[in-house]
Amino acid sequence: MRFPQPLTVREVARLVGARSVVGDGDVLVTGLNEIHRVQPGELTFVDHPKYYGLAMRSPASCLLISEKIPYSPNGKALIVVDSPFRAFNQLASYFQPRSLPEGVYIHPTAEIHPTAHISPGVYIGHYVRIGAGTVIFPNVTILDRVVIGRHCRIGPGTVIGYDAFYYKRWENDRLEPMYSCGTVVIEDFVQIGANCTIDRGVTDETRIGSGTKIDNLVHVGHDVRIGKDCIIAAQVGIAGGTVIEDGVTLWGQVGISKALRIGEKAVVHAQSGVTKDLAGHRSYTGSPAIESVKHHRQVALLRFLVDSWDRLKHILQSSSKKG
Numbered sequence: 001m002r003f004p005q006p007l008t009v010r011e012v013a014r015l016v017g018a019r020s021v022v023g024d025g026d027v028l029v030t031g032l033n034e035i036h037r038v039q040p041g042e043l044t045f046v047d048h049p050k051y052y053g054l055a056m057r058s059p060a061s062c063l064l065i066s067e068k069i070p071y072s073p074n075g076k077a078l079i080v081v082d083s084p085f086r087a088f089n090q091l092a093s094y095f096q097p098r099s100l101p102e103g104v105y106i107h108p109t110a111e112i113h114p115t116a117h118i119s120p121g122v123y124i125g126h127y128v129r130i131g132a133g134t135v136i137f138p139n140v141t142i143l144d145r146v147v148i149g150r151h152c153r154i155g156p157g158t159v160i161g162y163d164a165f166y167y168k169r170w171e172n173d174r175l176e177p178m179y180s181c182g183t184v185v186i187e188d189f190v191q192i193g194a195n196c197t198i199d200r201g202v203t204d205e206t207r208i209g210s211g212t213k214i215d216n217l218v219h220v221g222h223d224v225r226i227g228k229d230c231i232i233a234a235q236v237g238i239a240g241g242t243v244i245e246d247g248v249t250l251w252g253q254v255g256i257s258k259a260l261r262i263g264e265k266a267v268v269h270a271q272s273g274v275t276k277d278l279a280g281h282r283s284y285t286g287s288p289a290i291e292s293v294k295h296h297r298q299v300a301l302l303r304f305l306v307d308s309w310d311r312l313k314h315i316l317q318s319s320s321k322k323g
C-alpha cells in the first residue's frame with residue numbers, strides 16, 4: 001500500500017508513538033508492505049527475532065521493530081515500538097480507513113464504464129473501477145478499491161475484496177487480525193461464477209489474469225496471483241500467497257496450501273490436495289498431489305497387493321480345512 005505522499009521516518013514514528021528511531025530519520029517512506037512483497041522506499045514490520053535476518057536483508061528502507069538495535073543495518077531506518085504488528089495495523093488503518101456499507105449501492109467515487117451492466121442489488125464501494133462491457137450480476141458485493149477490467153462477467157452473490165484471513169496469535173491465544181489494505185485486480189475477459197469469494201491482498205494485490213474462467217463456489221485467498229487463461233472448477237480453495245501460472249487447470253474441490261507455485265499449464269485433478277510446488281506441463285492427482293502417472297501406478301499396485309492378499313488368505317484357509 002502506497003501513502004498518498006511520502007513521509008519521513010520521523011513523521012511515521014510520530015504517527016505510531018514510537019519509543020525511538022535508529023538511523024536516518026529523514027529517509028522518505030513511500031508506503032508499507034509485507035516482508036515478502038516489500039520494495040525499496042517502503043516500510044515493513046518484524047516482531048520475532050527469528051525473522052530479524054530476513055528483515056535486515058529485505059529491500060525495505062524502514063522497519064518497525066520492538067528491539068532497539070544500536071546501529072542501522074544495511075542503511076535501514078528502524079522505528080522502535082512496543083508492538084510492530086499493531087503499529088503496522090495502525091498505519092494501514094490511518095492511511096486507508098475502512099468504510100462500511102450504508103445503503104449506497106454505487107459509491108460516487110466509483111468509476112464505471114458506460115457500457116458496463118450493473119444488475120439490481122449490487123453493492124460497489126469506494127474507488128472501485130469497472131471496465132467496458134463488463135456484466136455484474138445481481139447481489140454481487142465489490143468492496144473498496146477493487147479494479148475489474150473489460151468484458152468480465154461476475155456471477156450472482158460473489159464477493160470481491162473482503163478482508164484477508166490473516167491473524168496473529170498472541171501469548172494468551174487471543175487472535176488479532178492484520179488490517180487488510182491491499183486490493184483485488186481482475187484483468188480483462190475474466191469470468192467468475194456465482195457465490196465465489198476473492199479476498200483482497202493484505203498490503204499488495206490479489207490478481208486474476210486475463211481470460212481466466214472461474215466456476216461457482218471458488219475461494220481465492222489473499223495475495224494470490226492467478227495467471228492468464230486458467231480454468232478453475234467448482235469448490236476449489238486457494239490459500240494466501242499462492243502463485244498460479246498461465247494456462248493452469250484446477251478441477252473440482254482441489255485444495256492448495258499457502259504460498260505455493262503451480263507451474264504453467266499444469267493440470268490438477270479433482271479432489272487433489274496440493275502441499276508443495278508443482279512443476280508446469282504435467283498432470284497431478286491425489287492428496288498429497290503427485291504426478292498422475294505415478295499416482296495411477298501406486299493405485300494399481302495397491303489393488304494388486306489387496307487382490308494377492310485375498311488370494312493368499314483363501315489358500316491358507318483352504319489348507320487349514322484340509323489339514
